Amino acid sequence: MALAIDLSGTSAIVFGVANHRSIAWAIAQHLHAAGARLTITYQNERLAKNALGLIAELDGARAVECDVLDTASVEAAVEAASADAPLTSAVHSVAFANREDLEADFSATGIEGFRTALEVSAYSLLPVARAASAKMTNGGSILTLTFHGADKVYPGYNVMGVAKAALENEVKQLAAEYGRRGIRVNAISAGPLNTLSARGISGFADMQRIHAERSPLRRNITQDEVGAAAAFLSSPLASGITGHVLYVDAGYNVMGV
Ligand SMILES: NC(=O)c1ccc[n+]([C@@H]2O[C@H](COP(=O)([O-])OP(=O)(O)OC[C@H]3O[C@@H](n4cnc5c(N)ncnc54)[C@H](O)[C@@H]3O)[C@@H](O)[C@H]2O)c1
Secondary structure, three states: OOOOOOOOOOEEEEEOOOOOOOHHHHHHHHHHHOOOEEEEEEOOHHHHHHHHHHHOOOOOOEEEEOOOOOHHHHHHHHHHHOOOOOEEEEEEOOOOOOHHHHOOOHHHOOHHHHHHHHHHHHHOHHHHHHHHHHHOEOEEEEEEEEOHHHOOOOOOOOHHHHHHHHHHHHHHHHHHHHHHHOEEEEEEEEOOOOOOOHHHOOOHHHHHHHHHHHOOOOOOOOHHHHHHHHHHHHOHHHOOOOOOEEEEOOOHHHOOO
């Protein structure tokens, strides 16, 4: 019986490193520690300096610029990731909404802001899943990141709640579609973490404070805890799990008051 997470001899791609606080970075570190050959993407030239410096810290990791709204760039990143060893894991850790849509009343969301949030934060899982699954010839794992705001109202989360609800439904549909090929599709619903994206959410400080006060573990979670859960879900230890949203939130989601 093998109980250690061992991803040696496999390749993984992680989309969405911006800086050392990025959830994608914590996940990349854990997959690397488990022995996976890593390809890590960053969005654009503006983020390159930070991202390239970090990625260079992981032995043998490849850095690729990738805008998830450009299907050709997603395909090129996945192609690079599967060049040396079979791709078994893809992690989608990408989201965006315009700042004004995370500050005003939800009902004020305009069509452009709605479209942007849904395209980047929900739709983009599809090109990632298509490209990655095409390279997972011997099964694999696709993982995305969601938040409790998919289910419950968090003032300030606004249109991102809609995007995460869509994303969680995509996880179920993709799991059903890819299951017969041995490809599992799951999401981690992380508690609030202080990252670049989180800083754009107007109610973020309250979210963190209330989670720490009321969650069963009486604290906030860490990026490292999400990284560990991601390594588990990406590994053969989670071979029976698909279509699932795993809460890594110190238990907050089970509380009524
Ligand atoms: N921070 C939290 O509290 C929290 C909680 C639950 C879920 N999440 C989710 O975790 C994921 C990662 O976010 P994070 O908190 O690590 O913040 P982050 O800002 O570090 O990561 C978001 C990433 O998305 C990338 N991105 C945005 N638009 C893109 C595009 N068009 N193409 C490619 N990349 C693009 C950004 O460059 C950035 O690297 C997101 O899906 C977020 O919603 C975050």
